[in-house]
Amino acid sequence: MKSTITFVLFCLYSVGVVLAASGTAEAIFIGDPSVTLATATGKGNVTLTTNQSENCYFVGVAPAVVP
Amino acid sequence: MNIPLPTKTLTEAEVPEQDPAYDYPFGLVQFSLYCPGLSDGPFPTTVEVTLTFDGATDLSGYMFRKYGPTPDNTASHWYDFSFDGETGIVGRSGNAITFRYVDGRRGDDAINVTDLYIFDQIGPTPPASxxxxxxxxxxxxxxxxxxxxxxxxxxxxxxx
The missing domain is CATH 1.20.5 (Single alpha-helices involved in coiled-coils or other helix-helix interfaces)
Incomplete structure (x- = not known):
């Protein structure tokens, strides 16, 4: 039983590593007052920030930026 | 309460209606900003959002147009989001532009709705040549x- 759980956790970790490395994973922004996204026209990134970072956050799902 | 739009970037072609007289070389930014920390006021909920485009060095000549309803025309349409005394562009610095939004007012696509959400679709367009x-x-x-x-x-x- 313990080995099964370990194996499942290892598989989930591997999938996460592969998705992160591919740069195509989607990042879920919940509670983030600053978000960086790739522009849809391929001209760099755009960063969204707010002066109410203690009180507001951007919501939704967007393509992650490849570091 | 409206369902939040996903925060993402998009091209002009992805907007339901095109803006034929203008180009959007950096595309558009769509976001939903939720402000639960301002539920106790002050009202009306007022926030500033800064967009920084690292692919540009100077956006001083750019107009920022957005697609959505306004208090005088509740059908979605394109309009210039310059400052009108309450909402619009309040700061420019190189490739960074700061906008002021008031919940439910011009600039918030949930027009006339005070729900602590700011919805927007906006993009920079270069000056006409x-x-x-x-x-x-x-x-x-x-x-x-x-x-x-x-x-x-x-x-x-x-x-x-």
């Missing part, structure tokens, strides 16, 4: 001007 003469156009212009000047001088010389 002034039509200029091409290199060959200038060569031809100078050639004809020269011929005209020579012809005039010759006529003056004959009549004197």
């Amino acid at each position: 002034v039509p200029t003469m091409s290199q060959w156009g200038m060569v031809l212009f100078l050639l004809f001007a020269g011929i005209g000047a020579a012809f005039t001088l010759r006529r003056k010389g004959k009549s004197a």
